[in-house]
Amino acid sequence: SPVFQKFPLHPAPLALNDHFLDPGFLLNSFHSVYIQPGEAPQMLHHDDGFVTVPRPHRPFGTGVMVAIDDFTPTNGATVVIPGSHKWGDKDHDRAPRREDAVPVVMSRGSAVFFVGTLWHGGGQNTSDRERRSMTVQYCQPWIRPLENQILAVDWDKLDGMPRRLVDMLGYGVGSPFIGYADGIHPWKVAQRRIREQKELRAGSRQGRLTGSGFKTCSTIRRSIIVIAPLILAFVLYIRLTVILVVVVVVIVVISAV
Secondary structure, eight states: HHEEEEEEEEOOHHHHHHHHHTTTOOOEEEEEEEEEETTTOOOOBOOGGGGGOSSSSOOEEEEEEEEEBBTTTTOOOOEEEEGGOOTTTOGGGOOOOOGOOEEEBBTTTOEEETTTSSEEEEEOOSSSEEEEEEEEEEEESSSSSOOOHHHHGGGGTTTTTHHHIIIIIIIITTTTTBBBTTTBBHHHHHOOOOOOOOHHHHHHHEEEEEEEEEEHHHHHHHHHHHHHHHHHHHHHHHHHHHHHHHHHHHHHHHOOO
């Protein structure tokens, strides 16, 4: 949807990503969060947890959460532990505790940006209203994204997308040449595949209607390639048969004379 294409490309988070992440950063995941009334709090975690590298370390990813509803202390507002992004694995005295977390209170339409090393979690919803949000996560260009965007987004939708977003889906190249395909830029390979797909569809539209549906031009060409030698062999057989008959007749006539 063109509407959702705008979320990952907002200038503010992109500028922050230029500071925290390497050039060519990717779209890690893009999802919505629904916290229903009566829902228990989410376990505290940090989004870089799937990368098994000892802490502290530089962020492997970032995230921006856009509030669709107001975030309040009672409706499940996300909670964060300030300063926890600097914690190391040996900080046993700094184990994440719910009492150290503070809610991110903001009105709908607002957004909060955080790095992947920050401890946080969804809050408990003790209200009678749901709490909704959209979350866009980014990651370093040399890390495999959580969501496989190349499979999640159909090729025929790439032509209408901003090039920056296409690169973030995985069709760009990280320094020096991470992500290349067939020895060239992945977007060139994708464009070639898109052209082939369009040509195939065009051939389908021009194909003739058969009992089972449309037969593509490529299928017809393959059929001609298979049948043509058979027709040629049949013609040669007929000609040889005629010649043989003529020779026999001539021999019979000469013998009779």
